[in-house]
Amino acid sequence: MELQGTVKKITEVQTFASGxxxxxxxxxxxxxYPQPINIEFLxxxxxxxxxxxxxxxxxxxxxxxxxxxxxxxxxxKYFNSIVGWRLENVxxxxxxxxxATPSQTQPAQGGNxxxxxxxxxxx
Numbered sequence: 001m002e003l004q005g006t007v008k009k010i011t012e013v014q015t016f017a018s019g020x021x022x023x024x025x026x027x028x029x030x031x032x033y034p035q036p037i038n039i040e041f042l043x044x045x046x047x048x049x050x051x052x053x054x055x056x057x058x059x060x061x062x063x064x065x066x067x068x069x070x071x072x073x074x075x076x077k078y079f080n081s082i083v084g085w086r087l088e089n090v091x092x093x094x095x096x097x098x099x100a101t102p103s104q105t106q107p108a109q110g111g112n113x114x115x116x117x118x119x120x121x122x123x
Contacts (some may be wrong), residue, residue: 004059004090005029008036010049023049025084027060039084048087061086 009026023046029035039060041048052058065081 001062001064002059003027003029003037003039003062005034005037005057007052007054007056007058010052010054013046021046025049025060027058037082039082041084041087045085048084052087052089057090059088059090060084 005027007025008028011024013021013023015021021043023041025039025041027037027039029037039062061084063083063085065083067079067081069077069079071077
């Protein structure tokens with residue numbers, strides 16, 4: 001699955017006692033009602049965030065993970081997380097169509113396109 005949008009925030013690396021590391025990015029989606037989506041990058045995938053900055057337009061490949069947790073009181077709760085595993089910087093100018101250059105075969109400016117030309121077409 002992929003998400004595309006503008007980077008709103010990038011956090012610093014969080015390192016836990018077990019040696020586990022994660023880094024988070026908030027992505028603002030590009031839709032009628034933009035949504036801030038928090039995406040986690042785990043372990044060495046956190047390094048992917050070194051190549052971007054806040055305000056960049058990016059495309060992120062994600063996985064959605066779920067887990068179950070039982071509280072000390074016995075209540076069962078469910079949590080979801082969005083984990084990024086690939087990140088592509090989408091340059092804003094590469095999405096714009098390139099302008100075609102005028103062809104040499106077009107009629108000169110001000111010329112009548114309906115004028116008869118010498119050709120051998122049957123009509």
